[in-house]
Amino acid sequence: MLDILIKNTELITNDESKPLIKDGYIGIKDGCIDFISDSLPENVKAREVIDGKNKIAMPGLVNAHSHSAMTLMRNYADDIALEKWLFDNIFPVEAKLTDKDVYWGTMLGISEMLKSGITAFADMYMFMDEVARAVTETGIKANLCKSPVQFFEDGQLKRLDKSQGTIDYYNSYHNSANGRIKVFVEIHSVYMFNENTLRNAAQLAKQLNTGIHIHLLETLSEVESSKKDYDMTSIEICRETGVLDVPVMAAHCVHLTDGDLRIMKEKRASVVHNPTSNLKLGSGIARVPEMMDMGINVCLGTDGAASNNNLNMFEEMNLAAILHKGVAMNPQLMKAQDVLKMGTVNGARAIGFDDTGILSKGMKADIILVDTDKPHFYPKNNPMSMIVYSAQAADVDTVIVDGNVLVKKREFIHIDEERIKFEVDTLSKRLLGRQP
Missing domain, CATH: 2.30.40.10 (Urease, subunit C, domain 1)
Structure with missing residues (x-):
């Protein structure tokens, strides 16, 4: 039967x-x-x-890079460069977030993803226990990562190394929800960490026998800051500190040098292409066709709804397919079959689910x-x-x-969509200063 x-x-x-x-x-x-x-x-x-x-x-589609609770900031602070968007607009709102906010924002993100055919996603954010709770309740699959560096405390931007919290999170949630949750270590970026915390995070991932989810070379500003802070590229400092010695999901990777590409291939890192977010924030266009020709595992992500402004993987596939044809003036690049794999099986492998992404027995x-x-x-x-x-x-x-x-x-079947929309609309009025 x-x-x-x-x-x-x-x-x-x-x-x-x-x-x-x-x-x-x-x-x-x-x-x-x-x-x-x-x-x-x-x-x-x-x-x-x-x-x-x-x-x-x-x-099912796999969204390999998202911040699902950022649905709370959808259609807020648009048309702004990434650094100003992040530091002057997003971080001040995030400093006010509570666990309740993140739970309902994640529930909204998951409901949007499920209705658009996403069966698994990768998420990095805060109050990650609430993200795990939402994943468990809704039945979706997820790779959730926990940062050993806490950026906010008492509403202030700080950098506190709390590795034990990451260990506890891994022990609590990795392979939980009947195996629907995988846990990686989060490194937000090389510009939010430093050489010591990069090494500590890499060592932590090795200790837990898990992977790392990181933003890498999203903007030209990061290129300059890496050169200033480390006298090397972000990819090179990740290699130097051991970050690339474990499975890595590297989001964006817009501004990679030829040497960076060779390192990513050698280390078998997965690149998560986020075409809509990168274009909307004016960050640039990743060298995806070259990565694919080199055999690098390239998958797709939406990023957060604050910089997209939706979680629609069909849009990401369509844009990934046509964007690079236009840039290279070559209609034979990015064939539909390859892009479809980026949005499914490539993403599944990157986020740690080797038993999905292909329709076959078993x-x-x-x-x-x-x-x-x-x-x-x-x-x-x-x-x-x-x-x-x-x-x-x-x-x-x-x-x-x-x-x-x-x-x-x-x-x-089981999700109360109307309740989610009501809760999120109420919470966003406080967070964004909207009048009731």
Whole structure:
């Protein structure tokens, strides 16, 4: 007896042996894919049957870099350079955040991500116990990281090394929620840390046998500050201090030198491309095609909703696909199939989930169904092109994580969306000085 049978659906599998199935079936049992087939096996029974007619079934999207609670600052402090945006606008609001704020902001972010087909995300922020609570309650997967350096205390910007808190967080949450949570060490950036705290964080990650999530070379200002502070690039100081000796998710990586690229390849670091955020903040355009040609694992992220201003991975895939073609004046760059992998299996590997991102027997059943019975999909020529160039977040019909249906016919099964919107709207009035 299967838990779920998905029938009559078109499949994008990410499986090299059979990447597309025109009219297929997916059997789900005990949270995993029991079979993928272009014909229905005999005597199959299931507790729930989902008709996939006029839909594409594909691996869930992976948002490999976000700050989910920053939904609280959506559409606030726009059209400002990153340093002024961060230090003069965002940090003062973040200094006022409470654990309640972060919980509800994260719940809003998760609800937005799930409805747009994201089944796993990576998050770095504050009050990370509340982020773990939200992940546990909603059923999504997440890589959560905890910083050994605390930046705020009593509303003031400070830098306090509290490594034991990171150890306790790892011990409490790594592989919790039935394995849906992974924990990495957070290094916000080389300009917010120093050489000593970089070394300590790297050693901590080694001690815990885990990875690191870090912002790297997002702006030209960071290029200059790294040269001034360390007399080397941010990538070089990370190599020097041991940061790159563990699995690393490096967000942005806009301003890498040729030498930096070689180091990233040698150290097998994953790069998280955030095209919308980088363009909106005027940070620049990462050398993604070169990274991919070198074999660097490149995935995609939305960044926070304060600099995007949404958590829509379909937009990120579309922009990643067309941006680099235009810059290089080469329409053959960034093919749809490769970009789709950036948004799914590449991200899954980067955030520590090796058993998802591909639809094949034995893999976790993290699956979304995209409704293609809409004018902007017709005529239905190429499924991968349809997803990367035509699909919208609102086209996601069904979301399944670990074999559990979380969204069905665009409605949440267990999440109270109206309560979340009410709580967030109330909290943002205090945080941003809006009048009730």
